[in-house]
Amino acid sequence: MPHAVSRLRDERLARSSKPFIARGSKAPRCARCRVVHSHCLCPWLPVADGEAGVCLVMHDIEALKPSNTGWLIADVVKDTHAFTWSRTEVAPALIALLDDPQWQPYIVFPGEFVAPERVTEQVAPAPGKRPLFVLLDATWPEARKMFRKSPWLDRFPVLSLAPEQLSRYRLRRSKREDHFCTAEVAALCLGLAGEEEVADRLDHWLDAFSQHYLAAKYQRPIDPQDALHQHLADDQAAMVRLGQS
Known part of the structure; x- marks a missing residue:
């Protein structure tokens, strides 16, 4: 069954007047993992799990980009929800999700841009509630605009992250290494x-x-027996066994 980001991508494509072509490559891609067929990831697809949820509020074409990593979250986190952001209207289903009593929403955003009384660095939902992390999926300039122009987010606490490690993501780089x-x-x-x-x-x-x-971009082979792929295969097998027990 397609996950939330896949469904959002299909909805966005249905509204497009012309095909979306990713920059730098016109090679056919696997519809499931978005990598060109010669380097398909699907054999190592993880089994989704977990109690926490993620709500992706995505800028207009994020769901269409092959390099978007919100898609990977939906692969792994069972309760992932995805919506397209709009300045003028909010999807009723998004408001219903945020109001659902099973969830404690946390808006994930740097605390330096938020009133101090809204900021927390801990995840401690009330008893009976599960954390729901609301992520603004966009470039940094777009995310700042989305945060400022979304007053419906103002009633929720802001989770500010202060990680020690630098970003490892190599496909689209911010000018700041702490992004x-x-x-x-x-x-x-x-x-x-x-x-x-x-x-x-x-x-x-x-x-x-x-x-x-x-x-795939640089036409290099993949070693399916390396430590990373073995870890993925072992984890996949363990999750399947757990689901069958």
Whole structure:
């Protein structure tokens, strides 16, 4: 069954007046993993899991970009939701999700741009609630605009991350090394929520996606027996066994 970002991509394509062609490559891509067929990732596709949820609020064409990492979050995090951001209207389903009593939404954004009383660095939902991490999936300038022009987010706490490691993402780079791709941010949030195994799975899936994407771009072979692919295969098998027990 297609996940939330895949469905959003299909909806966006249906509204397009012309085909979306990614920059730098016109080679046919696998519809499931978005990598060219010669370097398809699908044999290592992880099994989605976890109690925390992720809500992706995506800038207009993010879901169409092959390098978008929100797609990887939806591969790994079972409860991933995706919506297209609009300045003039908010999807009723998005508001319903944020109001759902099972969730405690956290808007993930740097605390330096937010009133101090809204900022938290901990994930501690009330009893009976699950954390829902709301990520603005866009370039940094776009995300700042989205945050400023989304007053419907103002009632929720802002989770400000202060990670020690620098970004490992290699496909689209910010000019600042302390800016992270969306999947890295999600993994950090999951770790704060105590879901270290899911965070680890997402980190490895991001590494594999980056490796396959770049190898296809530069026409380099993939070693399916290396440590990364073996880790993915072992984790995949373990999750399948867990689901069958």
